[in-house]
Amino acid sequence: MDAHVHYLRMTMNSNTCVIFGAGDYYDEISAVPSEAFVIAADGGYDHAQTSGIDVDFLVGDFDSITGTRPTNDDHTIALPTEKDDPDLLSAMKIGWRHGARTFHIYGALGGRIDHTIANIQLVALLAAHGAIGYLHGDGAIVTAVCDGALDFPTNDVAPGRMVSVFSHSDISTGVSETGLKYELDHASMSSVRVNGLSNEFLKGKPSRIEVEHGTLVVTFPIEAPLPRVLWSHGFTGDLGALDTSVSSALAQPGDRRSGTPAKM
Template identity: 70%
Template sequence: MVPADSFVIAADGGLDHARALDVTPDVVVGDFDSITGKRPTPDERTVELPPEKDDPDLLSALKIGWFHGARLFHIYGALGGRIDHTISNIQLMALLANHGAIGFLHGNDSIVTAICDGDLDFAANDVKPGRMISVFSHSDTSIGVCEKGLKYKLSDVLMTSTKVNGVSNEFRHGLPAHVGVTQGTLIVTFPAEAPLPQVSWHHAFKGDLGPLDTQISSALVECGLKPHAA
């Protein structure tokens, strides 16, 4: 259910899903190579991108949302399907986290998010045993990782991007849970039925996601690729 006051952005094939749910996007963005329905009518709500570009369509959507003041992002239909797209989408959650924002990827009965130099606090819940919460270091090193209120407790642990020591933990019935990192970026996956966590950070962040990439990349041009006809 999309809240009535949400700023909705449909990224490429996401327009098919928005139409199916009878949701009218505030902005439609993409090169529209994956849409199966009717292409959007060019108007002030449509941002058509070139096929060859550096930014994936989701990043373009996040940049538009950021420009409109969003710092909390819920992304639907971004898990499953092509594995390269899934990895890309997870990396984009880390990008948001590194700028002091938070994004949640929803799909396949799971949610994926990222947190940088901060904490995720889950309210007490009744998630069934066997539904896992897992934590991974996206940065080369993550210092001071803590997990509390879960089946397996971690306290001030060092995680690295090549050491798996936070996979397959579980919520405990009726207890709140906490995942935090003093310095570094964590990827956190948890069941869709778990409560969304309260997010807090240890410091302020600077910068933004950068301008919208609507031009053919110079790197692609140098490689000999030519723009497609609009």
């Protein structure tokens, strides 16, 4: 980015939310900081119980829990099956309302490919509001950054462990990658052109991935140190209110056959 851009840094006291989803865990250990706000999204509750992790909230339509579901209380939110928001987004909204702006999400990769795609979209949603989300799984982390940069400190990641960058936005401009095996300087990326695949950290060197305008999805090895997150401006808005209603967009039975508008 241009030298005159003033970066906003995520402070060290930013609240952290850990979310357990219903996907694969790959026998990896889930790290839960001592002060983190912990949420189980539906079947993620099974993993939390198996791992002996206490959760602060449980949310979902409970179609994927295999164990015993806790009794309904102020910390359990049941959602309808026919809803707009996926369980993970509902969990994010709860974490956001609690003050979290850093989200570590386990069980969100692998399993159903449609869930994986949806979860990548959700970390891009966090990025668009000035937050950061990390999807952990299968030896990798997936994150997103909007109008900002990821500063990776010096590391000793082994060669052959890939760092890849994709444009989530239709167009992302001013994309630079420095300190990596292949460097970019103010490149443009699009959501339909792949030109950031299969890069690598350089052992003993810090690196940076940045975008002037747009949202990037970034994948990197799980053993790499987490980046410092910076933005070129502040963000407004939030993730919206928790939606516990049946989707109003659903067509009623017979409406599509008759061609008449659905009664919402």
